[in-house]
Amino acid sequence: MTTESRLRDWRGGPVNAERLCADLLQILGYSDVDPQATLGGPDGKKDILARRDGRLYVAAVYFPPTSPSFAKIEAKYVTDRRGVDGNDADGFLFFVNQHLSLGQRRDLLRQGTVVDEIFHLERIRSILDSPRGYGLRLEYLNRKMSTEEQVAFFSTLRHSHLQELIDNDDLVPRIAAEAAPIANLNFSLLQLLHRAMLTNDRLLGQVTGRLRTMHTQVRNGAGDVIYTPPRPEDVPRVLAELFIWWRNSYALALSVGDTKQVVQSLAKLHYGIVAPLPFLDANDRLARLITDQAARELIRRRVSFDLIADRDIYFSALHAAQGGSMHELEEFIWTALE
Structure with missing residues (x-):
């Protein structure tokens, strides 16, 4: 199936x-992208809130599994656009997985302001079939990259440093936030990194890159429960909050340039990835990988693999962080800087 057909027949x-x-909004340059009630519940006519150029946008998503009439699409557009006034927003973003003619788009946009945008089937397809969208296409449509697309992805996308990151080779520091992979950490990049890191792990197989869907607990050698992570249905919310905090923290650390403050942020980021146990395995390795790259981007230093090698000290630091004290983990990361 093509990208177009998988979107249209969602x-x-x-x-x-x-x-x-x-x-999609993340890779298109919107900031503070905040899904409102993805897992259910009232959202106040705002599926997603996002900002760009100083404006607040309300985004609505309409992905019917079968092709509706334009009248139904228009009715959905009109209803959801009321969320702009209801949330004191400046503009409206409408996502629909169906084809819209130029005339139909004009008819819809006439009902709003000049900053409104429509992401129709062909526009979404174009983004997902471009290098910047390959990761999302793989994650949500399960459409793998061809050899040619892999070359394009790793050579032209700003996040193309992914494979170098996985190999842990020295990178040319990318300090500008808009060019740094970890500056805009999100679900897609987190899952893509996990999948790439474990690409040769036959034991994990198809679960790599997939958020866990089952309850789990951490036990010590005696079999006692020492940690119970959030429920699987709460993991997306916990991670979303972490990503929002991290983007703000990254910008602040970049402007201040203080190594001690960066290490404090790295400790919170590392624990924030490990604590919800988003994947069935290798959460600590993934957190170390991301912490390492973040340190490269912010202070041009690396975080040694030794960070997670001494399991007793590492788990002691995590346990202290669980209790509210980040000091041990901060010291641990500080000593692991190279």
């Missing part, structure tokens, strides 16, 4: 549709 459900559109 089978991913409303949750994945909203997550896909939120991630």
Whole structure:
């Protein structure tokens, strides 16, 4: 199936549709992208809130599994656009997985302001079939990259430093936030990194890159429960809050340039990735990988693999962080800087 057909005949459900559109906004340069009630509940006529150029936007997502009439699309557009006034926003972003003619788009946009935008089937397809969208296409449509697309992805996308990151080779520091992979950490990049890191792990197989869907607990050698992470249905919310905090923290650390403050942020980021146990395995390795790259971008230093090598000290630091004290983990990361 093509990208177009998989979008038009959407089978991913409303949750994945909203997550896909939120991630699209991220790679298109919107900031503070905030899904409102992805897992259910009232959202106040705002599937997603986002900002760009000083404006607040309300985004609505309409991905029906079968092709509706234009009248139904228009009715949905009109209803959801009321969320602009209801949330004191400046503009409206409408995502629909169906074809819209130029005339139909004009008819819809006439009902709003000049800053409103429509992401129709062909526009979304174009983004997902470009290097910047390959990761999202793989994640949400399960459309793998061809050899040619992999070359384009790793050579032209700003996040093309991914494979170098996985190999842990020295990178040319990319300090500008808009060019740094970890500056805009999101669900798609987190899952892509996990999948790439474990690409040769036959034991994990198909679960790599997939958020866990089952309850789990951490036990010590005696079999006692020492940690119970959030429920699987709460993991997306916990991670979303972490990503929002991290983007703000990254910008602040970049402007201040203080190594001690950066290490404090790295400790919170590292624990924030490990604590919810988003994947069934290798959460600590993934957190170390991301912490390492973040340190490269912010202070041009590396975080040694030794960070997670001494398991007793590492788990002691995590346990202290669980209790509210980040000091041990901060010291641990500080000593692991190279």
